[in-house]
Amino acid sequence: MSEFVDTVLGFPTALFSFSLVVVAAYWALVLLGGLGHFHAGTDGHTGAGAGGGGHFHGDGGFHGHGAADVHGAAHGHGGHGGHGGHGGHGHDASDGSDGHEHGSGGPLAAIGLGGVPATITLSLLIALAWFASLAGSVLAGGGTPAPPLAAAVLAGALAAAWLGTRLAIVPLRRVFREEPPASLRDFVGRTCVIRTGRVGVDFGQAEVTADDGSSAIVQVRRHALDLAPDGAPGGAAVEPALTAGSTALIFDFDPDGQFFWVMPYDPTP
Known part of the structure; x- marks a missing residue:
């Protein structure tokens, strides 16, 4: 000994x-x-x-950001009145704006x-x-x-x-491999269901579903070129109108306004 x-x-x-x-x-x-x-x-x-500066929980879990956990998207303040049509204070994880480099x-x-x-x-x-x-x-x-x-x-x-x-x-x-962080841009190319009475250049919300089955309410806008010019009969849209329950296609994301650009989408062949 x-x-x-x-x-x-x-x-x-x-x-x-x-x-x-x-x-x-x-x-x-x-x-x-x-x-x-x-x-x-x-x-x-x-x-x-x-x-x-990462941290790992003693119980084997670690912090991740789910696709539906987007502060500006799921909890964004309505874009009509007071907020200039922006989708709250969200962040795009892919742009590194969450502060974690x-x-x-x-x-x-x-x-x-x-x-x-x-x-x-x-x-x-x-x-x-x-x-x-x-x-x-x-x-x-x-x-x-x-x-x-x-x-x-x-x-x-x-x-x-x-x-x-x-x-x-x-x-x-x-x-301990880290999954790629969720990004608002992941929703681009997906279809969504309009949840507001209309979608314009300054207002609109839609529900989009992520890969894991979770859903989020996101701010959506329609390009001015898709809408009828001033004075058109009944304000009809050049393309079909987007109203509550309509299916739309997300084709772009605006990082400054934290909203998505959408267009009408026909799910039938």
Whole structure:
């Protein structure tokens, strides 16, 4: 037992022994619920590297933005009166306007260990380095090996820890892979159902369904060229009018006004 203690507290194993104690204490707090969530310290929500601002929930979930979770679309203030016809205060995730800029670099990614939260990667590195250093020190005679042997054990432990961690995180990358963020532009090309009595150049709302089956009420507008000129009998439209219950095709998105351009669509062949 004394030889084991001497080896654990000897160089180079001692470099990793104290770090291993910190790692063990950290994960003990996580398991006991002492930490509601741990900050990954990685690039993006899923940790594609190190040095970013993402965070991962301790229960295995992470923040995502669903297709229907669009603040300006689902909860936009009506575009008629007071708001100049704009669809509220939404944002287009594809334009990076949600304030989260995610890079792909970082120290861990630079050495091929990105793609998972840094806490997991560092824990594996420290644990494997400690075990390799301990095994190397024992093979070298136990305790603190002679300086040349100690340096060789340290280099071998670091190399073994890097290789072992790199192999271990390969399957984990699939678990922590971040899905592409939802974007309002994803609705372009879809059909929608008009939910207001009319759709004009300054007013209109429609219901659109996303791939996951969820629906959102979005602000829609019709181009002035599609409408009859002033003075036309009854204000008839050049193309069929869009009223409540009509099916329309979303063909463009206005990022400034946060609304969609629509046109009449006949679902029948």
